[in-house]
Amino acid sequence: MIPAPQNRGGGELRPHTIHVVELLASGREADVFDIGDNRVLRRSRDDRGVEREAEVMIRLAAQGFPVPAVHHAAGRDLVMERVEGPSMLTALLTEDLDVTTAAEIMTTLHTRLRQADILHLDLHPDNVILSPNGPVLIDWSNCTEGPPGLDPAISALILAQVSVGGTDLADLAHDLLRVFAPRLDITTELPAAVRLRETNPSMSAQELADLGKAADLVRRLSGR
Ligand SMILES: Nc1ncnc2c1ncn2[C@@H]1O[C@H](COP(=O)(O)OP(=O)(O)O)[C@@H](O)[C@H]1O
Ligand SMILES: [Mg+2]
Structure with missing residues (x-):
C-alpha cells in the first residue's frame, strides 16, 4: 500500500x-x-x-x-x-465549542444519516472533525443498514458509557448527553443498542459491567 x-x-x-x-x-x-x-x-x-x-x-x-x-x-x-481541523472532542475540551452546538451537530448528522438510509453506529465527538467547510464524519468501519433509531441510541449510549466511566471526560460526556438526549428518539432502539455494544470486541470488562448503568442514564436523560 x-x-x-x-x-x-x-x-x-x-x-x-x-x-x-x-x-x-x-x-x-x-x-x-x-x-x-x-x-x-x-x-x-x-x-x-x-x-x-x-x-x-x-x-x-x-x-x-x-x-x-x-x-x-x-x-x-x-x-x-486528510480532513483538516480539530475533532469535536478536542474543540469541546479547549472550549472552542459548547455542548449545545456539539449536540446540534450530532443531531444534524443523525438526521442526514437517516435521510441517506445508512447507520454509522459510532457517531461520537471523537469521530467528527470540524473542518473549515463544516463538520465531517469519519470512522465508518461499523456502518450498516438497519432501524434508523439505532444510530442515535448508540451515540447516546456511548456518551453515557463515558459519563459513568469515571475518566476525566465523564462530566463533559454527561453535559453533552443531557443536551443531546431529548433531541431525538434514543430509547426505542436502546435495548438493541445495548446488545450491539455488548458484542463490540473493543469494550473493556469494566465498560461491559457498566453498560446497564449507562442505559439507565440514557433513559433518565431522554425524558421519555
Ligand atoms: N480522513 C481523516 N483525516 C484526518 N484525520 C483522520 C482521518 N481519518 C482518521 N483520522 C484520525 O485518526 C483517528 C483514528 O481514526 P478512526 O477512523 O476514528 O479510527 P478508530 O476506529 O481507531 O477510532 C481519528 O480520531 C483522527 O484523529
Ligand atoms: Mg474513531
Missing part, C-alpha cells in the same frame, strides 16, 4: 516514490498514517475488508454528505482525504 522507495539501476532514489509517513493516530480499531499529498491511510486491525465502508462513503459523498473523499480501498487499507 505504501510504495517503498526503489533504487532503480543504482541511481538516485526517485523523489516521487519517497513518502514521509507519519503515524497520526492509533485508535481502538485502526492505525492512521499521514502519507502526504493531503491523504491519510487508515489501516484496520481486523481482517474484514474495507471495500464495503469505502462504497458507502463514496455513495454518501455523491449525495453531499460530509465524509472524507475515498482514494483507494483494498483489504485492511483505506486511503482517503
Whole structure:
C-alpha cells in the first residue's frame, strides 16, 4: 500500500516514490498514517475488508454528505482525504465549542444519516472533525443498514458509557448527553443498542459491567 522507495539501476532514489509517513493516530480499531499529498491511510486491525465502508462513503459523498473523499480501498487499507481541523472532542475540551452546538451537530448528522438510509453506529465527538467547510464524519468501519433509531441510541449510549466511566471526560460526556438526549428518539432502539455494544470486541470488562448503568442514564436523560 505504501510504495517503498526503489533504487532503480543504482541511481538516485526517485523523489516521487519517497513518502514521509507519519503515524497520526492509533485508535481502538485502526492505525492512521499521514502519507502526504493531503491523504491519510487508515489501516484496520481486523481482517474484514474495507471495500464495503469505502462504497458507502463514496455513495454518501455523491449525495453531499460530509465524509472524507475515498482514494483507494483494498483489504485492511483505506486511503482517503486528510480532513483538516480539530475533532469535536478536542474543540469541546479547549472550549472552542459548547455542548449545545456539539449536540446540534450530532443531531444534524443523525438526521442526514437517516435521510441517506445508512447507520454509522459510532457517531461520537471523537469521530467528527470540524473542518473549515463544516463538520465531517469519519470512522465508518461499523456502518450498516438497519432501524434508523439505532444510530442515535448508540451515540447516546456511548456518551453515557463515558459519563459513568469515571475518566476525566465523564462530566463533559454527561453535559453533552443531557443536551443531546431529548433531541431525538434514543430509547426505542436502546435495548438493541445495548446488545450491539455488548458484542463490540473493543469494550473493556469494566465498560461491559457498566453498560446497564449507562442505559439507565440514557433513559433518565431522554425524558421519555
Ligand atoms: N480522513 C481523516 N483525516 C484526518 N484525520 C483522520 C482521518 N481519518 C482518521 N483520522 C484520525 O485518526 C483517528 C483514528 O481514526 P478512526 O477512523 O476514528 O479510527 P478508530 O476506529 O481507531 O477510532 C481519528 O480520531 C483522527 O484523529
Ligand atoms: Mg474513531
